[in-house]
Amino acid sequence: MDFSLTEEQQMLADSVERFLQKNYSFELRREMVASRQAMSQEVWEGLAGLGMLGVPFAEEHGGFSGGGVETMLVMEALGRHLVVEPYLATVILAGGAIDLGGAAWQQKILLPKIVDGSLLLAFAHFEPESRYELEHVATRAKADGNNWVLEGRKSLVLGGSVAEKLIVSARTSGEPGDAQGVTLFIVECDDENLGGQEYPLFDGTRALDVQLNGVRVGPDSVIGTLDGAMPLIERVAQRATAALCAEAVGVMSVIHEATLEYLKTRQQFGVPIARFQVLQHRAVDMFIQLEQARSMAVLAAGRVDSEDAYERRRAVIAAKEFIGRAGRFVGQQAIQLHGGMGMTDELAVGHYFKRLSAIDILFGDAAHQRAQFAALKQGEQTAEFARPRKAWKKI
Amino acid sequence: MDLAFTPEETAFRQEVRSFLEEKLPGEVKRKVLEHRRIRKDDVHRWHKALFEKGWIVPGWPVEHGGTGWNAVQRHIFEEECALAGAPRLSPFGLSMIGPVLIAFGSDEQKSRYLPGILSADVWWCQGYSEPGSGSDLASLKTRAERRGDVYIVNGQKTWTTHAHWADMIFCLVRTSSSGKKQEGISMLLIDMKSPGVEVRPIITIEGEHEVNEVWFQDVEVPADNLVGEEGRGWSIAKFLLSHERTGIAGVGHSKRELRFLKHVAAQERAGGRPLIEDPLFRDRIAQVEIDLMALEMTVLRVAAAEREGKAPGPEASILKIKGTDIQQALTELQMEAVGPSALPHLPMAWGDNWIGATPGPEYSTPGPEYSTPLAARYFNYRKVSIYGGTNEIQRNIIAQRVLGL
Numbered sequence: 001m002d003f004s005l006t007e008e009q010q011m012l013a014d015s016v017e018r019f020l021q022k023n024y025s026f027e028l029r030r031e032m033v034a035s036r037q038a039m040s041q042e043v044w045e046g047l048a049g050l051g052m053l054g055v056p057f058a059e060e061h062g063g064f065s066g067g068g069v070e071t072m073l074v075m076e077a078l079g080r081h082l083v084v085e086p087y088l089a090t091v092i093l094a095g096g097a098i099d100l101g102g103a104a105w106q107q108k109i110l111l112p113k114i115v116d117g118s119l120l121l122a123f124a125h126f127e128p129e130s131r132y133e134l135e136h137v138a139t140r141a142k143a144d145g146n147n148w149v150l151e152g153r154k155s156l157v158l159g160g161s162v163a164e165k166l167i168v169s170a171r172t173s174g175e176p177g178d179a180q181g182v183t184l185f186i187v188e189c190d191d192e193n194l195g196g197q198e199y200p201l202f203d204g205t206r207a208l209d210v211q212l213n214g215v216r217v218g219p220d221s222v223i224g225t226l227d228g229a230m231p232l233i234e235r236v237a238q239r240a241t242a243a244l245c246a247e248a249v250g251v252m253s254v255i256h257e258a259t260l261e262y263l264k265t266r267q268q269f270g271v272p273i274a275r276f277q278v279l280q281h282r283a284v285d286m287f288i289q290l291e292q293a294r295s296m297a298v299l300a301a302g303r304v305d306s307e308d309a310y311e312r313r314r315a316v317i318a319a320k321e322f323i324g325r326a327g328r329f330v331g332q333q334a335i336q337l338h339g340g341m342g343m344t345d346e347l348a349v350g351h352y353f354k355r356l357s358a359i360d361i362l363f364g365d366a367a368h369q370r371a372q373f374a375a376l377k378q379g380e381q382t383a384e385f386a387r388p389r390k391a392w393k394k395i
Numbered sequence: 396m397d398l399a400f401t402p403e404e405t406a407f408r409q410e411v412r413s414f415l416e417e418k419l420p421g422e423v424k425r426k427v428l429e430h431r432r433i434r435k436d437d438v439h440r441w442h443k444a445l446f447e448k449g450w451i452v453p454g455w456p457v458e459h460g461g462t463g464w465n466a467v468q469r470h471i472f473e474e475e476c477a478l479a480g481a482p483r484l485s486p487f488g489l490s491m492i493g494p495v496l497i498a499f500g501s502d503e504q505k506s507r508y509l510p511g512i513l514s515a516d517v518w519w520c521q522g523y524s525e526p527g528s529g530s531d532l533a534s535l536k537t538r539a540e541r542r543g544d545v546y547i548v549n550g551q552k553t554w555t556t557h558a559h560w561a562d563m564i565f566c567l568v569r570t571s572s573s574g575k576k577q578e579g580i581s582m583l584l585i586d587m588k589s590p591g592v593e594v595r596p597i598i599t600i601e602g603e604h605e606v607n608e609v610w611f612q613d614v615e616v617p618a619d620n621l622v623g624e625e626g627r628g629w630s631i632a633k634f635l636l637s638h639e640r641t642g643i644a645g646v647g648h649s650k651r652e653l654r655f656l657k658h659v660a661a662q663e664r665a666g667g668r669p670l671i672e673d674p675l676f677r678d679r680i681a682q683v684e685i686d687l688m689a690l691e692m693t694v695l696r697v698a699a700a701e702r703e704g705k706a707p708g709p710e711a712s713i714l715k716i717k718g719t720d721i722q723q724a725l726t727e728l729q730m731e732a733v734g735p736s737a738l739p740h741l742p743m744a745w746g747d748n749w750i751g752a753t754p755g756p757e758y759s760t761p762g763p764e765y766s767t768p769l770a771a772r773y774f775n776y777r778k779v780s781i782y783g784g785t786n787e788i789q790r791n792i793i794a795q796r797v798l799g800l
Contacts (some may be wrong), residue, residue, distance in 0.1 A: 262799070
């Protein structure tokens with residue numbers, strides 16, 4: 001049992017924090033959001049220059065060979081600065097699918113491009129009917145010779161509007177809700193049979209809904225095994241969930257700090273309002289939730305790559321549940337303690353609160369996680385997924 | 396960062412487990428696991444077993460009998476003991492006055508009192524709270540006047556846990572009423588058999604006798620029984636706040652009670668199915684279990700920092716607040732789980748000789764055996780957010796010393 005960071009990890013955390021402090025002002029973010037931009041190219045290139053886009057990937061692909069802890073450190077910093085850039089979408093979700101389930105040749109082509117910032121990807125999994133249920137995939141992929149033809153709808157594709165390619169889950173057999181029969185495909189966003197609409201989320205990030213109207217892809221576009229993508233999708237979702245937990249800790253730490261500052265400076269009845277015990281205790285309760293949330297983000301980071309599927313699930317689900325709940329409390333109280341000022345669009349605190357609220361919903365809110373947690377069964381293992389070899393054309 | 400326990404830590408856990416299997420008396424274990432009344436003799440038997448093994452004071456310096464374990468090992472030890480159903484040891488000698496004497500006591504006091512604490516031949520209790528001094532402890536009024544070689548003590552202490560078991564009491568007393576109120580406080584060791592000491596039971600809401608009033612009327616206490624210097628009692632009391640704080644979270648204890656809650660919820664039926672399958676009830680079990688996971692991780696973070704030599708600061712108040720929140724939530728859910736079976740009040744059923752048959756006329760339905768003590772525990776556990784510095788006082792500590800408010 002050891003909670004200390006290695007020197008390398010500490011350097012990673014310091015370097016991303018320094019970069020964002022220098023290059024990611026709240027004003028820059030505000031302008032980007034107001035002008036309906038999903039990201040800043042300069043920021044993305046800056047993150048690439050620091051090696052941040054390769055944190056989870058192997059060194060042979062130009063990555064950092066990091067695990068859950070390294071991802072946690074980066075995500076926490078992104079949370080502190082309320083970064084809207086599609087790090088989760090490209091690096092953790094789509095990159096994670098390729099990293100965990102892609103064939104060696106796919107990794108060799110795609111991962112270095114993610115790492116150097118030249119390739120943006122998005123993970124198109126959820127659908128209008130799926131709510132939080134990962135297995136609810138209704139989009140169909142029908143075989144047509146060696147090719148596949150995709151029909152269906154995908155919603156809330158994070159970072160989708162700036163992506164060059166989507167990783168789309170589709171049913172190659174079975175019915176929505178079945179654990180078997182789902183396959184992942186790489187789809188080019190400029191495909192003429194792909195329609196879509198882009199829109200903002202309440203936290204200022206942007207998402208895409210797409211309609212697949214007979215999108216045709218080749219056999220090389222399959223990631224992972226045919227019909228067997230669900231365990232891979234679960235792993236990817238777990239990585240994303242752990243990453244979101246860390247991001248939430250970053251977000252919470254900033255608004256807690258801002259709230260303390262406000263309590264010490266805001267004067268009412270002739271004294272700083274920090275003198276009032278009821279407000280002190282509220283600030284303490286926020287602090288407790290923040291520290292406990294940090295413990296849970298560490299737990300998720302430490303277990304997200306565990307070989308034991310039960311331990312992995314239990315840790316990630318519990319962390320997301322706790323952080324959903326803690327995030328609501330810390331966010332709501334931050335607004336409350338800022339009084340009317342907390343309600344204004346001008347102050348950053350409201351924007352942080354909105355990000356916490358979005359994180360709660362993404363990949364399942366606290367109530368959903370509690371239900372998942374209660375349904376966990378000890379010793380339950382997920383089916384293994386194998387990385388396929390290249391499907392050479394046969395003569 | 397590595398969340399796995401090291402092979403040494405895992406081996407250590409196994410060693411503790413084997414010891415518990417061999418040496419924890421089965422009868423005592425059963426009482427603890429079934430929430431029956433624990434008598435002094437039960438605690439004493441377990442204390443002796445640990446004493447003989449050399450494990451009675453893991454946190455003490457090795458030269459005084461400590462084991463040399465680090466904070467993570469101590470956490471593992473406490474957790475295993477709790478999970479196995481070991482009774483809580485009396486903390487007043489082992490975790491309170493013992494460490495105080497090691498830090499502040501004279502050589503004579505150390506050689507006179509420490510052996511009795513280790514062997515449990517001398518039982519201690521704590522004289523802090525008074526009727527007029529609860530959270531505002533420094534306002535205490537019990538007076539000690541120096542007359543030659545003795546102090547004459549007059550006053551009253553209250554909420555004194557297990558004063559009726561104790562041979563000695565360590566007391567905060569007022570030796571001066573001038574200057575700052577904290578500076579007039581001293582710590583005295585008083586023999587409970589001294590003329591003028593009277594213990595009066597206080598029966599708490601669940602009907603049990605744990606706490607007492609302790610009255611002092613012209614009690615003569617040898618001046619040698621002053622701990623440290625006169626007027627330093629307050630800083631000695633504060634020293635205790637930073638000593639062995641990870642245990643107050645009670646993680647192992649709560650894990651054991653969570654296990655029991657699930658057992659009960661699996662037995663009880665509601666709406667034609669086991670209660671544990673009821674979505675609303677399992678939602679609440681899930682929430683408390685997740686809260687406990689978060690607390691455990693925080694305890695381990697504090698323990699790991701302690702192992703690296705960082706003394707737990709006022710952040711440890713988090714552990715007290717959340718630990719007791721969870722303990723209370725568990726007693727509440729356990730009581731709720733048995734439904735109307737929680738209603739019968741059968742204190743005779745919590746005692747030693749109870750064999751499981753329900754008393755009263757045959758048509759009475761007191762419910763399953765495990766349900767009888769649950770309401771009493773629920774009522775009794777309201778104390779945990781009050782004792783040891785109320786949870787509101789803990790929040791004051793964090794607000795002032797951590798957040799700088």
